[in-house]
Amino acid sequence: MKLIKFLMPAILAVTVTGAYAQPKRAVCTECGTVTAVKVIEKDGEGGAAGMVAGGVAGALLGHQVGGGTGKTLATVAGAAGGAYAGKKIEGKMNKVKEWHVTVRYETGNTGTVVLKNDPNLRNGDHVRRENGGLNRI
Numbered sequence: 001m002k003l004i005k006f007l008m009p010a011i012l013a014v015t016v017t018g019a020y021a022q023p024k025r026a027v028c029t030e031c032g033t034v035t036a037v038k039v040i041e042k043d044g045e046g047g048a049a050g051m052v053a054g055g056v057a058g059a060l061l062g063h064q065v066g067g068g069t070g071k072t073l074a075t076v077a078g079a080a081g082g083a084y085a086g087k088k089i090e091g092k093m094n095k096v097k098e099w100h101v102t103v104r105y106e107t108g109n110t111g112t113v114v115l116k117n118d119p120n121l122r123n124g125d126h127v128r129r130e131n132g133g134l135n136r137i
Contacts, residue, residue, distance in 0.1 A: 028106050029106070029107050030130070031126070031128045033124060033127070034101060034102070034126075034127055035110070035123060036100075037102075038102075039097055040098045096116075098114055098116065099117070099119055101113045101127075
């Protein structure tokens with residue numbers, strides 16, 4: 001009887017603390033919570049079409065200036081300036097959107113993922129980073 005009175009509290013203490021112990025979950029280094037989503041609009045790339053059109057227009061305008069060697073220099077300068085301007089104008093016309101999604105990872109780190117298409121994510125969404133993108137979990 002004395003042995004039972006002595007062992008019973010010890011057995012109960014071990015049983016009760018073991019019953020409430022929760023197993024620790026491993027930290028997912030690629031998992032986190034979305035803290036911000038920003039849409040950024042950037043100029044697209046100008047291509048050959050813009051350069052050619054701008055170069056021709058610039059050369060025609062430059063050809064209208066001066067005479068002799070000056071006319072030749074103005075034509076060349078107009079073509080070069082026109083090509084540069086044409087490329088920039090084409091880039092402005094072909095704007096592209098990027099989605100910058102900021103994630104606070106379970107490790108405590110924060111990172112931003114840049115996506116080319118709307119990820120349809122909002123602040124507070126739980127995500128996992130996979131293959132350069134984000135998937136809701």
